[in-house]
Amino acid sequence: MSLLQCIGWRRGAMALAVISLLMLAVIKVLSGDAEIALMIGEPWEDMRRRSSAVIDPAIPGHYWGRMPKSDARLRFVDPQYGFVTPLARFFSISFDDERVSNVRMSPQIEPLLLDDTLKVVLDLQDQWRNAGWVPIRAEEFPSLADTPQWRAQLRDVNKGGTAYWRAGNKYQLMLVVSRFRDNKRPTEERYLITLGIHRSRGVQ
Structure with missing residues (x-):
């Protein structure tokens, strides 16, 4: 196999892997299983890797916030104090210099009786x-x-x-x-x- 063929094969394999991960995320979102799994104070990227819902990266050196790209439940993953909410439509997560700072959300997708x-x-x-x-x-x-x-x-x-x-x-x-x-x-x-x-x- 030539060097160009090897590079092409590796790129194709990487593209296939990325597509597979994206399809898995879409399936989870469509099935209602999308979640943000986090702990307050942890690195923002740890939360993104752990979560099935899509959320944008943090901005280095800034205090700001992001919202998931879809309805998602919160899974608070602290090993002692963990809990899980229902799916939420309003779900805002703040970051402070690339760390999860706080959460504000409504654990529902519509006003409830x-x-x-x-x-x-x-x-x-x-x-x-x-x-x-x-x-x-x-x-x-x-x-x-x-x-x-x-x-x-x-x-x-x-x-x-x-x-x-x-x-x-x-x-x-x-x-x-x-x-x-x-x-x-x-x-x-x-x-x-x-x-x-x-x-x-x-x-x-």
């Missing part, structure tokens, strides 16, 4: 509790529950619900549930869930 909202929220709270997260500021912001009192509060457009959780001295998160006017369904009560996840203050 109250029963479905509570189902998502209670599942997430159960995951956090089982993984060692603990509620903080609970006297002022108690964890959400499926009770008549909580349902009445969430239905009040001026109140909604907010809760804060902490994972040891590593991470904190804020959970917000609010009433949302869905122009596609103006006669229905619909709700948005928002999660914000970041490093605990004082943690480097």
Whole structure:
């Protein structure tokens, strides 16, 4: 085999490998399995390699953010404090000098009915509790529950619900549930869930 033939064969093999990886990513996205798998504070490229959803590179030396190219769930892969969300349409991940800085997302692909909202929220709270997260500021912001009192509060457009959780001295998160006017369904009560996840203050 000549040198040119060898180079051509290698390029063809590399192109085939790239196409195979892209096809696998597309299949995962189309099957609803697209996910962003991350830990706060890790190198951005580690997150990109681990994730099946496509997301752009970070910008060296900058603080900014990116969004996945498709609906994706969050898989928080910390070995102790991990959890998984439903698929999200709004999903923003910030980077600080090529490291994952924080996450802001709504773990849903459309505004949800109250029963479905509570189902998502209670599942997430159960995951956090089982993984060692603990509620903080609970006297002022108690964890959400499926009770008549909580349902009445969430239905009040001026109140909604907010809760804060902490994972040891590593991470904190804020959970917000609010009433949302869905122009596609103006006669229905619909709700948005928002999660914000970041490093605990004082943690480097």
